């Protein structure tokens with residue numbers, strides 16, 4: 001029988017006015033194992049803690065119950081007090097007789113009776129408490145950022161500025177992400193490249209940042225503070241150290257058929273290419289599918305023209321293994337495919353385009369050198385119709401249930417830019433609602449309507465019908481006028497819904513980070529921990545977490561960096577010792593616990609067990625205590641009752657239940 | 663058991679550490695009364711509550727058991743309360759079938775900011791259990807009836 005001490009606090013009159021503390025002491029002394037009980041006006045005070053210290057020594061206490069305020073207030077205080085006096089801090093239990101008793105009950109007899117019961121439950125529990133040790137694990141002071149869009153770049157720069165090493169892994173040949181494809185940006189209309197390029201240069205030049213482009217994360221193991229990551233550096237066929245970025249290879253390459261991904265497939269590029277002029281690194285890659293030399297052995301023109309001998313057709317993919325303390329996911333987004341939206345004739349007409357394609361068309365480095373023209377015949381459009389919410393806020397399974405958030409604003413931007421540069425082109429926007437809840441956003445939208453004469457029509461478009469003369473008939477409704485509209489247009493622009501980069505599923509699985517039904521990464525807490533994933537050590541930056549514009553992305557990227565810095569600044573991580581543990585003799589390796597664990601903390605090992613004298617190899621659940629957050633989901637799921645949670649064990653909780661129902 | 667004038671129900675409330683326990687603390691600091699019949703057991707998450715604990719409580723003489731956790735979508739551990747919800751739906755319908763009436767069991771989502779909701783929930787729950795009278799169905803057969 002454990003020797004227990006019970007300490008009843010008056011909390012001035014907060015407790016003592018409604019709870020007869022003497023009575024609680026008296027009743028405590030009747031409980032099994034209680035060898036000492038006393039009351040004191042302020043248990044948490046220095047003098048109160050001295051009383052506890054003395055009692056621990058004098059009565060050789062092996063467990064303590066403090067009847068006081070909520071454990072959320074002073075559990076840590078009393079645990080520290082116990083620890084200083086040679087008692088394991090996890091042998092302390094709090095009976096909350098203030099918030100849960102004296103403050104809500106008026107009748108002294110009733111409140112005292114309840115306080116006694118709460119004290120009993122705590123005594124019953126503490127008899128079964130195990131002395132737990134908070135573990136420690138070292139922290140690798142380096143971060144990995146997956147995705148080199150504006151989110152990843154900003155997070156990396158912020159972490160690097162704090163003095164920590166950061167690696168960026170970007171699957172494309174250059175960092176920059178979607179922002180590098182944009183022409184001008186709302187709400188200020190500054191040119192995207194002009195604000196992005198300096199950031200890209202800063203990241204590349206930073207002594208603490210290493211950028212792996214044309215690379216992908218292949219495998220992740222380990223846990224917070226100690227991740228091991230395999231990175232596949234895809235064969236570039238160009239020696240990064242030798243290439244000077246002169247670009248002569250791209251000019252001379254005879255293979256000019258591949259669609260230019262950067263320009264959303266609106267034109268073509270050479271087999272050896274950099275996606276755009278300001279690419280970082282400014283070193284081309286060879287598209288192995290399109291390269292004549294790699295496919296037939298002939299050609300080799302780029303090698304001939306390259307003056308520094310940078311071309312290397314023998315390069316192979318390379319896997320590098322690195323250690324990180326923290327991982328940031330910044331994999332961004334893409335626009336959805338429009339195959340299910342036949343009514344907009346996107347696949348039929350070259351003059352029905354997405355907004356992202358329009359960004360490329362308006363961009364001086366784009367397929368039309370920045371001239372607004374129809375892709376079918378190169379003519380300047382005189383009548384343009386924008387359709388908002390294509391695939392967003394959708395109740396059927398063709399599109400997405402959420403609002404893509406950025407489309408109202410970029411459509412207003414497009415409309416305004418077109419009206420500004422081509423005043424005799426008419427612009428009509430079909431919308432469901434115009435949502436402009438950002439700083440200077442509504443003003444921006446109103447400028448489009450009031451100063452630039454953009455014609456906003458509230459209503460949806462049912463059909464876009466390509467006509468034999470090359471024009472497009474737009475059939476829609478005007479809900480405010482309550483009438484059908486048929487409008488002849490030269491060009492139709494679809495504000496297409498955005499969705500998380502499809503690759504994110506693979507990444508989330510590797511990281512055991514959760515994603516929601518729309519593939520956006522889930523936060524640890526939607527309100528209070530918005531940049532952390534529920535998986536310790538994994539952080540979220542940018543649109544991979546939810547739709548955002550650039551200012552919001554940058555803000556969130558900085559927040560993620562702060563969380564990473566906070567982690568890397570620690571030399572050691574204290575781990576919560578209240579973790580799950582499987583009883584090796586009971587576990588039958590059924591795998592059910594791993595299925596419910598939100599943190600991927602459970603794995604299975606073949607272990608030799610000694611089951612009542614019989615030695616045999618069994619598959620047994622093993623909980624990684626650094627990953628386990630102690631929710632207890634597995635303990636209830638376990639059909640063999642093998643899984644239990646330290647600090648909140650089955651026996652402890654049942655002892656409390658029994659004491660309360662006694 | 664005959665229902666006497668001063669019969670008081672025994673009520674066990676399992677509260678998750680992150681939301682509902684804090685909600686109960688807020689009810690306390692806001693002095694929002696509810697009957698002293700309610701005794702709270704802190705668990706890390708609503709998903710920690712094994713149906714066995716609830717059966718045990720009824721077996722040991724509890725008249726009502728309530729489980730409180732974070733609102734769906736707000737679980738500290740992301741998904742714990744979804745497991746709890748599913749398990750309790752099954753358990754409660756089974757208990758009802760065994761004669762432990764629906765009104766004696768309840769799951770409620772109470773956030774750390776919902777002191778008022780915590781107190782209101784407990785008041786209405788206790789009222790319901792009082793109306794049902796003592797629980798006799800799962801009482802420990804070996805002792806009293």
Ligand SMILES: Cc1cc2nc3c(=O)[nH]c(=O)nc-3n(C[C@H](O)[C@H](O)[C@H](O)COP(=O)(O)OP(=O)(O)OC[C@H]3O[C@@H](n4cnc5c(N)ncnc54)[C@H](O)[C@@H]3O)c2cc1C
Nearest residue numbers: 147149150151171177178185186331332333542543549550
């Ligand atoms: C048509 C259009 C117009 C817009 N106009 C504006 C505007 O005017 N103003 C404004 O504020 N916002 C605008 N936006 C929004 C803006 O583009 C986003 O807010 C911003 O790009 C988000 O940045 P990000 O880094 O989160 O994602 P992204 O830019 O998508 O970057 C993600 C990066 O991660 C990489 N990646 C993805 N998966 C992996 C992987 N598995 N491994 C390695 N790397 C990976 C991608 O290649 C990419 O480089 C517009 C968006 C669209 C579609």
Ligand code: SF4
Nearest residue numbers: 253272291292293302
């Ligand atoms: S070798 Fe390949 S990349 Fe080089 S020029 Fe020829 S086709 Fe182009």
Ligand code: SF4
Nearest residue numbers: 597628629631632634
């Ligand atoms: S207690 Fe929760 S976090 Fe820990 S192993 Fe079990 S399910 Fe995973």
